Amino acid sequence: MRRMKAHPAHTDATDWVAYRPDIKVLDCTVRDGGLCNDHKFDDTFVKRVYNTCVAAGVDYVELGYKSSRRLHKRDEFGLWKFCDEDDLRRIVGDKPAGPKIAIMADADRTDYKTDILPKSKSVIDCVRVACYINQVPTAIDMIKDAHDKGYETMMQLMAVSIVPEDEIKGALELTAKSPANGVYIVDSFGALYSEQVRKLTKMYLKAMAGTGKEVGFHGHNNLQLGFANTIEAIVAGANRVDATISGLGRGAGNCPMELILGFLHNPKYKLRPVLEACQDVFLPMSRDMDWGYSIPYAITGRLNRHPREAMAWRASKTPDDYITFYDKMHEEPG
């Protein structure tokens, strides 16, 4: 199958102004952004994000995690760590007509057999199962469970920049045989360069060939490459991409929704409501909440390390002491 490329600078002149209708955008502002504040968003904020996605024509909106109540104390986290059915319905109504509703379920942190209801009892459309490479069998079981309950499912293999190629291929083989509707390249550390994104996208597409499963990309902005890498994945053939309004997300944040919608040129997407939300909500919020590119994230990204030390540094009393952080990261093994 020839995948029409997405955007400018193609040999075929019409591609300059065309778009690829099969690309679908998932907004994970509330889900990934929740990693910045223990998911403590109020209803006003979550409704605004949801309504913005409706107005912008975004295809999916992911509102949080389905975390185990046994493992996580309810009073330490906001509602969107758990995404109870009643909370979801308060935001999206009983029969949401806009974007599909997604939630994320972490391997080994979700009581999925009980907490993920049969589809007929839920407004959720899509369960995205997140796992590290050692959790793939658990994730596959979770995908089967959600699939059998009636959901669309996605495999989110995290931290792929530190997984040996053979193991990625093993995970992709298992995913190809599973009922998952697709698999995402998840650059958890924001450490991938564009060539690596192109290579991985081709590897994932090859592994999914003939299954009808989609390939997606979820980037982080540690090296100011969140948007750039998302474009590269699209050009290499990925059809699913994650973005967040104003790039809100853990650490250096994600691919900004306002940039990716502008790039895609699909007339169903509307940029203006996203810019309104940036202006009304996210810019004021950025004065009190630290997310987005800064040098500590560039340091962990370049070293291909988890951003946790950079996040702790940015939350410390010396967030802008780049040099001490740089020296610390270079003294400690990765």
Next chain:
Amino acid sequence: MRRMKAHPAHTDATDWVAYRPDIKVLDCTVRDGGLCNDHKFDDTFVKRVYNTCVAAGVDYVELGYKSSRRLHKRDEFGLWKFCDEDDLRRIVGDKPAGPKIAIMADADRTDYKTDILPKSKSVIDCVRVACYINQVPTAIDMIKDAHDKGYETMMQLMAVSIVPEDEIKGALELTAKSPANGVYIVDSFGALYSEQVRKLTKMYLKAMAGTGKEVGFHGHNNLQLGFANTIEAIVAGANRVDATISGLGRGAGNCPMELILGFLHNPKYKLRPVLEACQDVFLPMSRDMDWGYSIPYAITGRLNRHPREAMAWRASKTPDDYITFYDKMHEEPG
């Protein structure tokens, strides 16, 4: 000639950890940054940038323009609009041993015959001639003049994202026949996507093939692609790249020096002095001076328009009224 690729994700496993010694980095912090404040930097700042470049092992440092005194009133601009020999020497000494010293000369705005001294009387090593497509013949004359005086010269064809391909090719043909040592792809509007950068880089390389002239890239960060596009140019074969400390530069700024040095892996480059300058100088400066990505720049970048309206908007009393700016830009022809 096979150009070894720059960096990760190559089929040849050794390329993952190799570097390309022929890549040279030019710091244009003072020159492009000067477009944010009419070149009114004090000596302390300029010396710090210069000394940082020395310590970081950067190959060239560009300190400003050689602007015509007839066309520009001296009291309206800082020293680095003119780069008088005495001013340069006060910063770099009489025999600078570190990076080569570059200045920029704008076509039609430089009294080059008189103001650019013979090389024997100047600490300047490299004259970069900037022009729009209609000024190419003037620029070629300026390049000949500077070459005859003993300088290395570079052709900087600006705003290439709005120049028809045939005209770019014409300019490249003239440049190939000129004594210029190289030619830069200059994305003045920060409007190019990576595929366009790859295509242009290949076009420029082809036009320079056999001449020994280098191809370079100068990006802007309107779409958060300043660093990403610089990498793409390198991977496609460009050997000269521009960067600025902390991305300081007109409007949305440039490719950050701290990111590109981290990418290049050449052991002669030292990242730590650049991070020190970011921490000590540029972070405090950013509280009083507006540069770097913001939504008005994303709007002009996406529309492939000059950032002047976005710069004016950011300097107005309503810099964060994105919606009014968006509507204004979409009502007015490009």
